Amino acid sequence: MRLAELGEFGLIDRIKKNVAASPSVLLGIGDDAAALVPAPGCVTLITCDMLLEAVHFDLSFCDPESLGRKSLSVNLSDLAAMGAHPRQFLLGIALPKEVPIEFMDRFMGGILEQAERFGATLVGGDTCASKGGLAISITALGEQRPELVLKRNGARPGDLICLTGTVGDAAAGLEALRRGMRDGFLVSRQLDPTPRVAAGVALAEGRLATAMIDVSDGVLGDLGHIREMSGVGAKLELARLPLSDEYLAFCPDDPYALALTGGEDYELLFCIDPGKRSEVEALFARLDLRLSVIGEITAVQETTLVTPDGGAYAPGRGGFDHFG
Numbered sequence: 021m022r023l024a025e026l027g028e029f030g031l032i033d034r035i036k037k038n039v040a041a042s043p044s045v046l047l048g049i050g051d052d053a054a055a056l057v058p059a060p061g062c063v064t065l066i067t068c069d070m071l072l073e074a075v076h077f078d079l080s081f082c083d084p085e086s087l088g089r090k091s092l093s094v095n096l097s098d099l100a101a102m103g104a105h106p107r108q109f110l111l112g113i114a115l116p117k118e119v120p121i122e123f124m125d126r127f128m129g130g131i132l133e134q135a136e137r138f139g140a141t142l143v144g145g146d147t148c149a150s151k152g153g154l155a156i157s158i159t160a161l162g163e164q165r166p167e168l169v170l171k172r173n174g175a176r177p178g179d180l181i182c183l184t185g186t187v188g189d190a191a192a193g194l195e196a197l198r199r200g201m202r203d204g205f206l207v208s209r210q211l212d213p214t215p216r217v218a219a220g221v222a223l224a225e226g227r228l229a230t231a232m233i234d235v236s237d238g239v240l241g242d243l244g245h246i247r248e249m250s251g252v253g254a255k256l257e258l259a260r261l262p263l264s265d266e267y268l269a270f271c272p273d274d275p276y277a278l279a280l281t282g283g284e285d286y287e288l289l290f291c292i293d294p295g296k297r298s299e300v301e302a303l304f305a306r307l308d309l310r311l312s313v314i315g316e317i318t319a320v321q322e323t324t325l326v327t328p329d330g331g332a333y334a335p336g337r338g339g340f341d342h343f344g
């Protein structure tokens with residue numbers, strides 16, 4: 021069947037049939053607006069990220085399930101960066117008429133699989149035809165107690181700068197896809213990132229971090245946001261950047277460029293008081309997630325990058341900028 025036969029409302033019904041009920045949803049898909057039940061004592065965190073064909077993804081090298089998962093993951097990553105529990109989300113989608121229904125079914129399969137994994141319920145959205153490419157816009161809602169919400173402005177001189185996981189993989193994966201590779205670790209890090217929800221929530225609820233952000237635009241750019249909002253500087257030791265073996269094999273000449281500026285790793289970058297270091301290490305051992313201390317917050321408002329031999333490193337560019 022083609023989209024023209026199913027129609028807009030047939031497509032919405034098809035989506036609705038696969039959405040499970042949730043106690044936090046009084047009214048979901050079907051009315052003019054959804055009605056949600058807030059958890060007592062919590063504030064709502066709300067965030068929105070778009071994924072556009074040719075800007076964020078290329079249909080010649082991404083499968084619909086991964087695209088569905090990634091569309092939700094990038095939003096869950098923003099909730100994780102605030103220390104929030106994911107709760108609900110809205111899905112806006114603009115579809116070229118010729119997109120096969122099978123593509124939509126597989127895309128929705130990916131979204132709803134990721135939603136179930138992270139405890140988020142689809143409560144509504146908007147569907148329209150696109151005369152350009154495919155466009156996806158997700159608005160995700162999460163909850164946390166107000167005093168635990170983690171912001172970008174709390175970093176203080178002397179704090180340790182930490183990262184989850186490894187960085188640079190997603191940018192290397194994009195380059196690998198452009199060179200014709202279609203699978204492997206780097207490709208999966210580009211097409212199907214994992215939002216660090218459990219780590220973000222645990223850091224907030226343990227009052228372990230002073231500031232946090234997710235790495236969507238690259239370590240340098242996103243650390244820059246923490247620096248600006250906190251009014252501090254940073255010293256990074258490049259030897260401590262967490263780089264995967266696959267990444268190092270892909271970028272043997274300059275292993276730092278993509279790791280610092282590539283973006284889309286969706287790891288968490290956060291600052292901690294040095295007195296909390298052993299508690300944070302114990303948390304990450306429990307989560308079975310790699311933790312790296314990559315530098316220190318300083319009082320002088322600049323970013324210093326120190327090479328393994330103690331020299332200064334000048335990055336070729338800053339973080340990802342849509343208009344840069």
Ligand SMILES: Nc1ncnc2c1ncn2[C@@H]1O[C@H](COP(=O)(O)OP(=O)(O)OP(=O)(O)O)[C@@H](O)[C@H]1O
Nearest residue numbers: 066067068069070094098101233234235236237340
């Ligand atoms: N068009 C807009 N109108 C109003 N606020 C916006 C708009 N675009 C971005 N913002 C706000 O600006 C802030 C920074 O947005 P930005 O998109 O850089 O953050 P992010 O979602 O963490 O990054 P990324 O999009 O790379 O994942 C957020 O508070 C966001 O809500």
Ligand SMILES: Cc1ncc(C[n+]2csc(CCOP(=O)(O)O)c2C)c(N)n1
Nearest residue numbers: 074075076077078236237282283284340
């Ligand atoms: C086809 C294709 N072209 C380019 C890229 C690279 N890219 C797109 S958006 C972005 C930063 C985060 O976006 P945002 O700030 O909108 O969240 C990056 C690094 C890609 N993934 N696919």
Ligand SMILES: [Mg+2]
Nearest residue numbers: 098101234236
């Ligand atoms: Mg973010």
